[in-house]
Amino acid sequence: MAAPISPEAGIELLDYVSADGPRLVEMTPEAELALRIEEPDLKIVPVVRYRTMKMQHRILREASASVRTTRSAAANLFVKDTDGNPIPGAQVIAFTNFRTKAGDEGISDDQGRVRLRIAKGTSLDRIYVYGPPTYWGHSARRYELVSNATVALESVDLRRASLALNRFRAGIPVDAGTNVIVGIVDTGIARDHPLLPNVSGGANMVSEETRDDPGRINEWGPAAVDGEHGTHVAGIVGARPTADIPLSGVAPGVTLRSYRVFPHSGEGAINYDIMNAIDRAVQDGCHIINLSLGGGAEDEAVRAAIGSALSRGVIVIAAAGNDGRKPVSFPAALPFCIAVSAMGRRDSFPQVSTEALDIAAPFGANDSFVGAFSNFGPQIDLTGPGVGVVSTLPGATYGPMSGTSMATPAVAGYAAFLLASNNTIFQQIDENRSRALTDALFEAARAVGFGRDYEGFGLPGQG
Template identity: 35%
Template sequence: MTTSGGTALQRHRFLVLPPVGFAAGAYALPQSTKLLRQLVPAVGPVETLSGVPVRVVASAASDGTKVVELTADEVALLQAQAPGLRIVPERRYMPARAPRLRVRHRISARQPAPLATVTLRVTTGEGAAAAPLPDCVLVVLTDTEAGVGVEGVTNSRGELKVRLPQDLAALPLVAAYPLHGAWPREWKALRLGGPRLDLALPALDVRFADSRRRLYPDSGPSHGQGVRVAVIDTGVGPHSALPVALGRNTTLVEPVDRWEDEDGHGTHVAGLIAGRPAADGGTGAGAFWGEAAQVRLHAYRVFEHGQAGASNAAIREAIRQAVLDGCDILNLSLGGGDSDPAISEAIQFARLSGAVCLVAAGNDGGPVSFPASDPLAVAVAAVGVRHAWPSHAATARHQGPPYGKHQSFFARFSNRGPQVRLCAPGVGIISTIPGDRYGVMDGTSMACPVAAGVLARVLALSSQVLHAPRDARRSEAILTLAARCAEDLGMPAAMQGKGLAR
């Protein structure tokens, strides 16, 4: 997340917002409307009312949200010239994945022992049945206390070449986090027997009874008819098991039709809501269903190519657009940082328009992060089911107390607090990955879409609420449905909220 700290001479990004809402309209004085319309993206700076040079990065509408670069002094000057406009820092939010092992300090070439190249090869299965696994993140720690080591991603042959101290007889800790096709695994005191090391991971079977399937065994083709669900994320697909009814890119700087997923996170999220078997069935894929396979799935990509995190301007625009497109439930598996008026206003707009925003509570084991902490959002925490993963899978590291009904436990990583409204499974969750693949992820990012899909089921069966006028009373009725159907797992309310989404 970025903020506007620093010296008065440093330029930072800000959002320039109309006095109220998403466009100047009748609430802005003529000079404010004129200024907003002057602020158009260009290669060079634009001269504003008082001669303040402003570089306009992006624009949502001619008299709507603008993303600009300014110094602190220029912000003050601009605000003085147009006191009706709101200028807030640009913030960035990350996908709500569970934390993984990371290298804090890379191995130095100047260390006492010389370095040697070791090829790490990742496979699913062993021996003659071993298949190379690309796109797998490998983390090798040579000093676990200091976090010293190397990391990288396997190539198409499932290999990653790393430079390690030549006198190292064993690796203190190695972790493998596959994007698809296998379960994650960690090894301690792994012996080095030469210039090559083979790492075998438990292969993924989409028919495996993970935490979600154990808690919701009735997932199938009949749920969610008539409900529109928005996935505001890294994009969706392509995946033959995910028919997207409408897709948009709302980054404000990329083509609107560039909404497909470059990361994998958004596709995984979408599959938990609306996944259905591929047309040809695939290998075992016929067993995979999301929680509400009949919903109309909308994809809103807010993560810009090459950028760390999604801008609050993109998220704000995605929420606005999803509401205008008629979505009933908006899923935001992202977060981080303090409250943000630009996004809060968009969440309020959704609530006033008969829609609800379900938001991942966060994954650092602390207080509920923003935007889940917004009073009008529905914060979703993560639970798991004991031993709902293959032996040796690294998923086990997320299990811990408290324990509840159905062999459930509260995920170690999940944030908690009075803002939590619901909980859902988010540990060792199987779902779709771009390219007609399937993978395992952990996080409140996974719990949130499960809860969204389950709520879509309930809403589809509640015709009176589904077809009610789109106003704040409709939103409240949807929230009432969610609370009434939730199941108490016997955990503290600050962890489970009203209970397991049902």
């Protein structure tokens, strides 16, 4: 590069991986213009932030202020189990107006109590209760917030045959995915989960954390904020059941690697870090890369990294997005990225759980539906179980989550099963392997009945 990179030139170098590779810089608009003139062939890509594709309803802070009331008039709501015992740590989200996202929220205390700053007797538009680990949530429309109202949560029965993953992986051997390495580019994976002994390591790819302390590259465990997401995704791909916790991922024989791109601060992941994580996963020998993230504007950095991965024989599977029937998000929208929508079945979760309000058309065979949150469009390649999927969580526990974030690793696990089962494909190299594995994955799919833009080739396996 002929142009200088220095504060004097209006350009500050923040991070780089190699001398001739991409660089993360901060520059003034004037410096960018000068650089484009001096180096017309240079690609200058703005920083783009991505979010995880886990579905959870939120209150809009600016809207909630109008519904809050005085402490003396606030309503108490109690969260208990089906035996009447209090449940601490449940998140209650009460909407007085769901369309504008107005309402209030809180976390249950040791008595299972949540104090909502909404007047007693208010008729709520909707209420969502997200249970702590091992519990289903609860949801309702037009809920009367009576004095000392109580919500009962049902515990998760891992042996229930209709659970999303139990149904999806039916007929798949317990050692499925042996010798296959799956890279999880996400919020980090718990190091000590008893169901995830197959995590072989990884890297902290958050440049803002490792820039001044390279030793922090080993911090590939869960991010401090919302870090449970990556552990849940990893468990869907390859959790190995134990006698105490009979929970199995789709391909328990896989080796998992954790590439954390979401910072401890809770902010979104930037494209520079995602690009480097994809490159690192390829260098580390991953055969499949899972991207349960998206939502940012299309950028050349992530596009190039995914294209490079495919040329090296690595397939990249990405979440379609959770924007409620909006177009497929980037990077899933790329033609060479496998885009996955989220489907569910009515009998895979309790009918009063938070998942019940995600039942929406189109409907397919065997009481199936496309999650109300799932994006759709001609870029969709496959659908996967993404509503009420039970998987691993930090703290040696488990629980349900919903989102195209969950459907994506289910498909990634199935791809690992196919790759391990077909030595002809496994032994191929470069783009021949990625093309052959993609074709095998599409051929294994069966139409559910949602239509092309909602399911692509359909649902892999018998799921």
